[in-house]
Amino acid sequence: MKNFQWLFTLLLFHIALVNCKYESHANPPQNDMMLPVTEKMPVDRACSEINPVHLAGKFNPAEDSSFAVIPARFTPKKRIFLRDEALESFEFMWRAAQAEGVKLTILSAARNWTYQRGIWNRKWNGSRYAEFDGQERAVEILKYSSMPGSSRHHWGTDIDLNNFENEWFESDPIGIATYLWLTQHAAEFGFYQVYGDQTNGRTGYREEKWHWSYLPLAEPLLACYLSNPPVDAFENFDGSNWADSIGIVDAYVGGVDSPLP
C-alpha cells in the first residue's frame, strides 16, 4: 500500500510537470510578435546623437552605419534604406499585418538631398507644372512633394507603403483593408500617418495615406530640425529662392499631425 501511494505521488508529479511544460510552450514569455521598445527618444538626446546632416539629407545612407538595407521581402526596390530602429519596428509590424492577411510593401524609404533634388527639379521642369510660375509652381509641386532639405524621408524614419494614390486606400478592396489595418495597428509599432486630411487645420502637404512615420524617432528629430533649421540646404535647386516666402520650415516641415503625447 505504501508503495502504491509513492507511485501515485510520482504519477501526480509527472502530470504536473507535463502540464507545466505544455503551459510554458503555449504561452512563451518572449512572443515573436512582441514589440521592440518604441519609447520616444528624448529631444536633447536626439539633437546631440543624431548627425545634423541627416536632417538635411546631405549624406549617403548606403555609407552610414545608422542605416540598414531594407530586405527584399519588404520591398520590390533594390538597396533602399531605413534607420535601424525604424526598420526593426517595421519588421514586427509587417509580421503582425501578414498574420492578419495584410501585405505591407515599402515603395520608398530614406531619400537623401541629392535624390530629392532630382525629384524636385524633374517636376519643376516638367510639363505638368509648366502653366505655373515662380512661387505658384513651388506651391503646386509642394502639394505632394518636398523641397530638398525639407523631406522627412531624409531622416530614415518615414516610409511610403503600397500605393501612391489615396484613392487606392479608399476604394480598392485590398487598399481599404490595408488602410483599416494601419489605422488600427500601426501605432502599436510606433508608425503614424503624419499627413492627415487637414480638416484639423494642419498646414503643408495634402493628405498622404501611404506615408507612415516612425514617431519615436521622427518626433524628436522634428523638434531638433525646427529649433535649428538647415537653412543652407535650401539652395542649388530650381525654385529654391521661394523656400522662405512659402514658409517651407514652419508651414511644411512643421505641418504634421503628431499624435504622440
Ligand SMILES: [Zn+2]
Ligand atoms: Zn513619403
